Amino acid sequence: MRAVIQRVSKASVTIAGKTVAKIDEGLLVLLGIEHADTEEDIAWLSKKINNLRIFNDENGVMNQSLIDINGQAIVVSQFTLHANTKKGNRPSYIKAAKPDVAIPLYTTFVKQFEAHLGKPIQTGEFGADMKVALLNDGPVTIIIDTKNKE
Template identity: 75%
Template sequence: MKAVIQRVSKASVTIKNKKVADIQQGLLILLGIEDLDTMEDINWLSKKIVNLRIFNDENNIMNNSLLEIQGDAIVVSQFTLHASTKKGNRPSYIKASKPESAIPMYEKFITQIENVLGKKVETGEFGADMKVELLNDGPVTIIIDSKDKK
């Protein structure tokens, strides 16, 4: 399971000219799921993201987590995070899970983030053509792969 997290001042997701998600200070989480991902990956990644100390404290040092600042979050499915570009110029997405297995994992991840954060998480729509707008704060962008946890 891969995630690209971006610390944002604000972010939103629009589908078919309708805003479906809108947050202020917090994290935009782009989530890629592969067939090898398990509930262990969901648990580890959700806790890691919510507790990652990337928000400034009173001394302007990145020392606070999303949980500590009680920030917002948007989770957006992003199968292209598992793109392989080894051969040719057309990326291969063979490692990305098919919707029938990815959607339940995506939904479990959202539920787990909500449980750890203690509040509702905004989302995009799995498989939809989404327009994601954000004001990256910092900029701070971090890539986390649950397969690198050991």
Template identity: 70%
Template sequence: MRTVLQRVSKASVTVEGELISSIDHGLLILLGIEDADTKEDIDWLTNKILNLRIFNDENEVMNRSVMDVEGDIIVVSQFTLHAQTKKGNRPSYIKAAKPDTAVPMYEAFVQVLEKKLGKKVGTGVFGADMKVELLNDGPVTITMDTKNKE
């Protein structure tokens, strides 16, 4: 699993002119899933995301997690995070999981986040042409990959 986390002051997802999800203070998570991803990847990644200290404390030091600040989360599926650009100019998405694998993993990821966070997590619409808006706070943008746990 690959993610791009963005600390946001606000974020929203719209599909065909309909607002699907919106949050204020929290995280926008773009999530890419590949066939090799497992429940262990979900557990590791959700723990890391929920405990990552990227929100400011009273001294303006990034020392608080999304849980500490009671922030909200939106998760958007993003197969293009697995783009391979080594050859030519057209990205290959061969490593991105097909919907029959990706959808259940995406849904499981969201469910685990909700359980650990203790509240509803916003989502996009899997496979839809989504319009994602955000106001990146900081800016703080962090990438993570469960196959390269650094």
């Protein structure tokens, strides 16, 4: 499982001209799921993201988590995070999980993320053509791959 985490002042997801998710201060999480991902990856990653200390404290030091600031979050499925660009110029997405595997893992991730955060989060729509808008705060962008957790 691979995630691109962006600290945002605001973010939104629009599908076919309709805004389906919108937040202020918090995190925009782009989530890529591959065939080899497990429930263990979900548990580890959802806890890790919620506890990342990437928000400023009263001294301007990145020392607070999403939980600490009572922030909001949007999680968007993005299979292109598993693009392989080693050969040629057309990326291969062979490692990205097919929908029958990815959708249940994505749904479970969202539920566990909410459980760690202690409140509902917003999402895009799996497989939809989404327009994602954000104002990256910092900028702060972090990439986490569960295959590199040790």
